[in-house]
Amino acid sequence: MAETSGYNFAYLDEQTKRMIRRALLKAIAVPGYQVPFASREMPMPYGWGTGGIQVTASIVGRDDVLKVIDQGADDTTNAVSIRKFFKRTAGIETTTQTHEATIIQTRHRIPEEDLRADQIMVFQVPIPEPLRFLEPRETETRKMHALEEYGLMHVKLYEDISQHGHIATTYAYPVAVKQRYVMDPSPIPKFDNPKINRSPALMLFGAGREKRIYAVPPFTDVHSLDFEDFPFEIQTWREACALCGATGSFLDEIVTDDAGGRMFVCSDTDFCEKRREAGHAGPALAAEGAV
């Protein structure tokens, strides 16, 4: 696709990028702290990743290779359109392969493959404030962050255990960054929380509607909140991926018919494809092969 003329490189004007970069630098300097920024209108609706796309536009260079993930997949509407957007406005190369990418913009997942120090994750964040549903006043939550008053976050976890017998929060699971700020790691499953901890890749979070940017620099301690007698646990599955047979990856449940048929497949499509190319086969593929 040809580069669209009439726009600045990567859509945003240079002053806007400069403003966002300043916010990003501050966010990296104070890990987990939500930095306000003058979020712009983007040519897509709020909730579709306007924050993430602004962050990506501000950091992308001509040599970058962009991968966009939507719920783990590279081929869904959001991922395809954002890739196309940057191809047109920045003329950069895009990819679906994790190891080829230098910038990975994501919604809901962190790739299964280990990230490297030369890669940057950009998260699309709907609600940056982890305390929002417990304390609706923004003035108050800001004060709570400033004074490190995070008891309320545990009230939520307490409530989970008392109602469900275990911590039932499965996504947007709150974390403490570098023993200081409590942060919402965006709606990624808690399965991905350990991947943020001491990750070699830089993690940037952009919330367009809420006009906040925050970050986790490389090799930063990120601790998922828990109780001493109810430690943090990630999800596990009894099944392996039906397509590639992986057992240690995050699985999506897919309903296959209206008679209760279902299969579990890797949510990370790139990871799953690579495994299949390498010759791994899950129960569904093995059965197909037999027929």
Place this chain on the structure above:
Amino acid sequence: MSDNHEPLLVVDGLSKRYGAQLGCRNVGFSLWPGEVVGVVGESGSGKTTLLNCISARLTPDDGVVRYRTRLGTLSDIYQMSEPERRMLMRTDWAFVHQNPRDGLRMKVSAGANVGERLMAVGARHYGNIRGAADDWLSKVEIDTGRIDDLPATFSGGMQQRLQIARNLVTGPRLVFMDEPTGGLDVSVQARLLDLMRGLVGELGLAAVIVTHDLAVARLLSHRLMVMWRGEVVEQGLTDQVLDDPQHPYTQLLVSSVLQP
């Protein structure tokens, strides 16, 4: 308890205006550990303004409020740093609102309501927090089987008792109460008063109780302050003030109550 002879709270020359409206003027008193002071007066006499000013919830225009911290020093609560003050408010102090909905977190269970203060000061063991919540619910006579129920499913009296439990769980030394029995029917009131009197005595709490109900004041408080048009017009031992009122307004107040 070697410093029982030293006042816990010293209020001096406290004034608060709302523009042209007077909140309270030149109020001064001291409160000793284990002592309960009642503040009575008609609606609009400045009782609640006074309570908010001395509990660090409303900055006064004039005057000082000093509190003896656990370190033994008497410090001006409005000169403290904000983290210190907020820490004090959720550990050493308790505030019981007239309407339990103001003091409770209605969207989380009774157990979480009681546990919140513990978690705020760093408790991170679920079993212990729940144990403490269980213990406090039974102390305020709430069936411990209802620990996981939302406060919205509780009756008014139970909500008020839950609010008290939630406040007392961190072992505060000073309790502020704003019309704690308002809106409750008489039998529930009696039970609540009985409970509060027991707890205050048992835990050696100091308390400031704002009420317009003289019966409540007589039952709970050792000393009484009568407010009228923003000023304290009379203060003294509760029985003395109620049985031998000196100021014309106090006389009016006492004579307006039907003798039970």
